[in-house]
Amino acid sequence: MSSVLERKPDELAVPYQLPQVPFMSPDIVHLGVLDKWLEDDKLWVPMTQTVSFKPLLLCASQGYYVNLLRVRQSGVLSRHRHTGPVHAIVLKGRWYYLEHEWVAEEGSYAHEPAGETHTLFVPEGVDEMITWFHVTGGYTYVDPQGVAVGYEDVFTKIEAARKFYEESGLGADYVKQFIR
Numbered sequence: 001m002s003s004v005l006e007r008k009p010d011e012l013a014v015p016y017q018l019p020q021v022p023f024m025s026p027d028i029v030h031l032g033v034l035d036k037w038l039e040d041d042k043l044w045v046p047m048t049q050t051v052s053f054k055p056l057l058l059c060a061s062q063g064y065y066v067n068l069l070r071v072r073q074s075g076v077l078s079r080h081r082h083t084g085p086v087h088a089i090v091l092k093g094r095w096y097y098l099e100h101e102w103v104a105e106e107g108s109y110a111h112e113p114a115g116e117t118h119t120l121f122v123p124e125g126v127d128e129m130i131t132w133f134h135v136t137g138g139y140t141y142v143d144p145q146g147v148a149v150g151y152e153d154v155f156t157k158i159e160a161a162r163k164f165y166e167e168s169g170l171g172a173d174y175v176k177q178f179i180r
């Protein structure tokens with residue numbers, strides 16, 4: 001019997017013939033996330049006048065979310081402590097943490113470990129920053145001494161998106177396509 005890699009590609013072009021497992025979640029596919037999705041549209045959920053997010057996946061069942069964060073201001077965005085790890089890929093602009101030497105430039109990947117507290121800063125001259133974030137768990141907004149002043153997690157994201165899509169005419173249920 002030849003190995004899978006030795007066989008001609010067309011011999012392998014047969015879909016899986018059995019039913020998928022019961023209770024499996026449906027797939028999610030968003031086309032054009034690196035270009036068309038960066039443009040202004042009604043999916044961007046405003047958090048403030050200058051900060052918005054666009055959901056890709058709001059995973060309520062596992063307590064994480066994947067989104068695009070867009071910031072149109074320079075200076076401190078927030079100081080927060082993470083309960084879970086974060087993966088980030090900068091799609092536009094640049095930013096850094098006041099606690100670190102490095103700068104996350106366009107095209108960079110950054111990993112934020114669980115437990116870290118940091119202060120996100122967008123430098124002068126960056127008109128727009130857009131970053132893909134995979135955020136596990138939640139994060140607590142803190143003052144410089146670590147005293148909690150607020151929090152964010154997949155559920156605050158779901159609620160913000162649900163509310164905004166309802167107000168903007170897309171309908172509250174529009175958010176459901178992003179939830180698993």
Ligand SMILES: [Fe+2]
Nearest residue numbers: 080086112118
């Ligand atoms: Fe963070």
